[in-house]
Amino acid sequence: MTRTSEVGTRASPMIHAILTEKPLESLEVFQSVGTSADGAVLTFEGRVRDQNEGRRVTGLAYEAYAEMAERELRGICDEAAARFDVGAIITAHRVGPLEIGALSVRIMIAAPHRAECYEASRFVIEELKVRVPIWKHEVYADGSARWVGAAPADAAPEPLSPGNRASEDTP
């Protein structure tokens, strides 16, 4: 994980993988990301939308398998740091009840050059959506509610395993 920058050698990238019930905007860890060798910073934010698959969403909560989710998230960040020349990867996912418009996830990457930022950022969010054990419970305007992505038993979804990953290629 040691990386060589253009001038001199840098230490390992800064990595944080966080699950929290606090608003992500309030996290200190996003305040100073990367070093003066990092010319590009890319921040991906997921926000709670007021609609999903054509239905009006009025409330939402994320449930997580906390210890495993943090471990998987950390693993994804480590993998991204090994693949891409980056200075920092800070990732946080919120759990618990969220309001419409609130941030559900924030992924901040700093790197010497922009190409790595985009690639690493996309890699982290795509892997997160496949591997990290977090579930979304949506409440709709008509009063109904459901666990998003939960298929009925007879739909027999593909089993998920660490070997069954999303491609890192951006579509």
Add this chain to the structure above:
Amino acid sequence: MTRTSEVGTRASPMIHAILTEKPLESLEVFQSVGTSADGAVLTFEGRVRDQNEGRRVTGLAYEAYAEMAERELRGICDEAAARFDVGAIITAHRVGPLEIGALSVRIMIAAPHRAECYEASRFVIEELKVRVPIWKHEVYADGSARWVGAAPADAAPEPLSPGNRASEDTP
């Protein structure tokens, strides 16, 4: 430029293309980007690095052909909005003297889905780097200075024209 979202119809995306001598962090326009239909927000930031091509950078200034630069930048944002389903594209480039670590450019995109965010963001920064008439003057630790990218006359760089664009495909 009218876009249809999953529930109902949205107005044209919000677009801002700004050249400014002020620190980009201070711009109000980045405070509220997109609507509750936009589930993804991607922010690209370019920062002044302390090194370039192996040389230690101590100071930097951007010069711009201001009216044309703002016009080109706006054209790029309009093009991105026509190509990708986005809710907002806010782009600002700083001009004048900048300190190491300062933001040189910020591109903030909000969209219903993340794929469009990444594609639109990459499109804007790649086009910006090819088309927008802005120049960078770097001062180095040894006291020398130069205009970045300025090739000697006999190097005969490819002429740049609106038809001679970077590919929108991300490498």
Add this chain to the structure above:
Amino acid sequence: MEGRLYHREADPTSTIGPIRVRVLLFGVYGEMGGTRECRVSLPAGSRVADIVETLRGRPGLELPEQPVVAVNQAYAGPEAELSEGDEVALIPPVAGG
């Protein structure tokens, strides 16, 4: 995030088995199964596929043919062997991000 603790046997007939594991049911599985956590006893040498079959007996808990399972907080295939004290989580389709 793990909710309340329920100490229940999913299948009382299996209490003769020599290993006991802790089972976590997340998301829709917890809703269908009526609990977020239970304990299950299984014969020694049992694998992930065996505990899945055992849990299928739980009223309301409709599972896909091969549900995603984690053992001790790491994804595990159906052939993975279980040990005394393991934490076995049934992972419905994830939806983070």
Add this chain to the structure above:
Amino acid sequence: MEGRLYHREADPTSTIGPIRVRVLLFGVYGEMGGTRECRVSLPAGSRVADIVETLRGRPGLELPEQPVVAVNQAYAGPEAELSEGDEVALIPPVAGG
């Protein structure tokens, strides 16, 4: 950002020409040419390629074979015709971002 105004003829023999254009030299071109702005007179019907050749006569201003040029704030090819009062900018390799 446009700096000071210099009113100079790049080529005094061309003052007989009936059109006058404003020339902007940015970045390294301004440094090499010793000014960021000048005025040039050209025969009617002159094109971008003609003003580039005229500017090559300016001491210190080393231009590539086909420099990038904008006319009235839009990129223009070498065959683009010039008109009285046009703003012609010589655009060295851009380096924004």
